[in-house]
Amino acid sequence: MAEAVPDVALVTDYLAEQENKGLLRFITCGSVDDGKSTLIGRLLYDSKLIFEDQLATLSRDSRKHGTVGGDEIDFALLVDGLEAEREQGITIDVAYRFFTTEARKFIVADTPGHEQYTRNMATGASNAELAIILVDARQGVLPQTRRHSFIVSLVGIKHVILAVNKIDLVDHSQEVFERIVADYRSFAASFGFETLQAIPISARYGDNVMSRSEKTAWYSGPTLKEQLETVEVADDLEQKPFRMVVQWVNRPNLDFRGFSGTLASGSVKPGDDLVVAKSGRTSKVKSIVTYDGKLAEAFARDAVTIQLEDEIDISRGDVLAKATERPEVADQFQARLIWMQDDHDLLPGRPYLLKCGAKTVTATVTELKHKIDINNFDHLAAKTVQLNEVAVINLGLSEPIAFDAYEANHETGSFILIDRLSNHTVAAGMIDFALRRASNVHLQALDVHKASRAAQKDQKPAVLWFTGLSGAGKSTIANLVEKKLQAGGQHTYLLDGDNVRHGLNRDLGFTEADRVENIRRVAETAKLFVDAGLIVLVSFISPFRAERRLARELVEEDEFIEIYVSTPLELAEKRDPKGLYKKAREGKIKNFTGIDSPYEPPENAEIVVSTAEKSPDELADQIVAHLSDRGYLSAPKD
Template sequence: MAHASDLISDNIEAYLKEHEQKDLLRFITCGSVDDGKSTLIGRLLHDSKMIYEDQLAAITQASKTSGTTGEEVDLALLVDGLQSEREQGITIDVAYRFFSTDKRKFIIADTPGHEQYTRNMATGASTASLAIILIDARYGVQTQTRRHSFIADLLGIQHLVVAINKMDLVDFAEQRFHEIVAEYQQVAEKLKARDIRFVPISALKGDNVVNQSEAMPWYDGPALLELLEGVEISRDQNLTDLRLPVQYVNRPNLDFRGYCGTLAAGILRPGQAIQVLPSGKRSTVARIVTQDGDLEVAYPGQAITVTLEDEIDISRGDWLVAETDEVPLANSFEADIVWMHETPMEPGKLYDLKLATRDAAGKVTAIDYQVDVNTLEHRHADDLDLNAIARCHVELTAPVPIDDYRSSPGTGSFIIIDRLTNVTVGAGMIHQLLDSELPYEFREHDSKANVVWNRTSVTQAMREQLNGHEGKCVWFTGLSGAGKSSLANALEVELNRRGYHTMLLDGDNVRHGLCKDLGMSEEDRAENIRRVGEVARLFAEAGIIVITAFISPFRKDRDAARALFGEGNFIEVHVDAPLDVCEERDPKGLYQKAREGKIKDFTGISSPYEVPLKAEVALKSAEYTQQELVAQLVKRVL
């Protein structure tokens, strides 16, 4: 292999030392099919003298059978290595190539242009700092040009070089170059990339690739390689927010405990105060250990082992961040997801997610919109097919530290794994926390006050998970003396004995406090039941089995209480006993007073009782023992 540096033959160690100190730029080539991406890479490798002689001989021979450049050597064959690629003259897989100049080292990812290989293009762009967008000078901006520009921008690439290729086929026309620049500027208006350059080239002939073109004297800008050598990427890294995801806890002996990982962002030094997420424990960095010895300072991208002054519990997946950093912990966020599998993504299906070094289970709860990568328009989607890109709501089963992808790509991205096959099916970039929305929402209500509904961070499902069972309401109804209070109390005793969290709301007891301002008129009794229903709902939302014992004679009041609960979480229990049995029991002497006219609007005597039409449970309290009735209830409630 020929190379510009004479040190290779004269002093290989000096050459390697010089090579080691060079800056590294990772970039991708992308654009429409047949825009010349592979040819451009071949030209860069050839003209920078980074091709072995046997490689050049091999592609010279292959050009005779698979080449597309006539008598000339087809340099695209350097990266189109698959047989199907050579047969079809297209790029399918992502091909990586390395080359260097005196100023910088480069790793190129040649990505496919076809829409069906969008996932491959996204894979190549995920580690790149710069993208070369190739445009065929004959056809101008194409659908794939917009698609790949959008994906590169979505993945946070800040530097775009728009290389207008095949200028030799339009007679190196300056006007055509400016027409395409103006056309691409309309695409650029929708992108967030802060650095966009334009250069006219001919990859096949080598014009403006490595050396300035004599055929385009009207272009006074730098050649493509000069642009690549000079682009400033050090400022792209986040040096402010310290992020070290722990990948491995190194414990080789009793005297050493180190936490290994790749520094994702920030600058780390011994003596620096840190905190551990999600636990929030604090300590100080003692050493930064590497294979080549301890470091005085570590920068993003370096694989390091950190030891701390204190012995604290840190596991794989935890983050080390600066003591003063405020990193939110959340279990729901918005993210842009690229779907990479033939099986569509289904909202509500549980997947495994890998965020930095942390494993979590989660699901997509909603798809805000899918991006039409051809027009960049937003449209509705119920699921995501292969190569689709969409803004989604993601919910995890536990809170984790969350970063915005654009501020810290290493900790703001994740992959989605199918739990059954263990195959990676998608990749995501976190956009923002869902919790960053307003903590309230406007709901229709009949309150006399001008109020909103305030969201809570702890949900009913989380409370139920903590309690170990669902929250629900068991609503006893029946005539006075039918046995409601006795059965409700016996049921609570049995549930409590079995370890369930319960609360009993008894009709008489509620009248001493919550409803002490209410009388026994029909309106007051309806208000009494309304208040009890609302309180019962709050207990159920706390994950508690709430038991109520009220005559609640009117169906509309009981139906209103039922409407407050989800399906299956309201169990109406009709304690059915004949009126004469209730009067015979009459433990409080109420029936006698009602018949004497001392109590007005007494249910069963001077006020009606509306029997439930569809109660979940009907108990004949005069025909069975209390133990038998409770046994029936337990089967239904649990």
């Protein structure tokens, strides 16, 4: 029997119909077991978007992993694709699914409800236009409901559906529904949602999901499907100022130089006057090129290559804008962020990498203004930010970047922070506004500079950075090195950890945040001594690689010499010259390095010494010889 041949005209008509439908991106979120995955599974099933083989697999998996019992289909398994999710009965990662109705196309992101996966939820929310907040009718509004709702408002979602799920388990009670809706509206009143539609549903049985349920005859509002199809979500990207982040400088031959990227907003056409936001250089658009040929005009979300009439310096990460509608350019701004790292807190003063669009620069949190309590949205004073917490901060960058406030443009107003050592993303942030600080303060040109000061002393300035555990012998060796250098006619200064804490850093304790600030201040001080032409010896535990790297980057490449005094913890603790280890073991000293606070050994120190193998005097001679061999020292004085 011949196979049926599909009608080409019917297929073409169907594809054209789908292409002309509007697209809505939405997210489902809420607390654990509120039924997010089940709801999406129900939407896919009732939209007739499940093939027969998928349905057979789903029936089999429902018997193996399902939580509804019997032969009933567990719709959550349609979305929970990871084996770990099915075994544990929870959603771990963000799952994206597509479905369509007669009126609209949809892309839905199913996000985890567990608190430890809040960062995944924030990622899913970043591209959504609407959020379905699910609430278990038996549980009501929970802390995770509040947290997710706050993040939804934080990332700029303006349209919300409050789906009170499992209404069947409270006998379809109108009183329960109205109480939950009142509670939710009360705490979400300040979020600025443009639409907030509450709907009683049963994702398991389909009540008020695709069609109206007779069991909730008291409810007269729209079904979930009706609300999704009719909610007006304005896409005003084309009306916003033109922005394009350059992803690639396209130079296929000597006769063509273009700048490739996707329009974040606005429109552009040949003849428009454009500006490179950071440099301020301007030119006109010569042509707009795509794979299919040249365009008369390009609009938001179009991927294009723009060719300019003039040869101007543009590189990856630069932002192109209309000359009359320029973005902000600054190296300091206030932002809101969600911390996503579970093994390290955010620490003011620690350097991170900031990626905004395609531009990556070094950034430091200069001020932690406050954290936000997601239960009551109070502002809390804090020194650190932990996993899933939201904070308002000030950021200082190593160089200016072009950006817009997040409210004005999500694409050019958002960023991520990256750990410089692990290269892991540790935070997602939204820019509020630029900080116009010290705009009247400029570097003063001085006639006497570092080179002349060093020449006067007949030496090469440097930082000798001694690091190691308490009791390793850092101060002893550093003291001997300085004595030997001074005897040889060198000009030196020794910054010792204990001594500095009696003055410059007397206000700091020993928390992780205080240790970071301790080293930041000392690194800046050491930089000044190097500028004075001195050889400065710094003897600090300095337990974290990130801060030692910061200190290194403050001076020139050959001016930083890391000296790791490598002494085993057992030996350092056995010496215990100040009795600190004993007190730490007894719990009398908290956050003590090596006991209840970590030490990160150097990975590529210029010099490694150990007092377990040689005497301090021999090690001091070894360090002085290293300096002499590399030309840091003047000839001995008679």
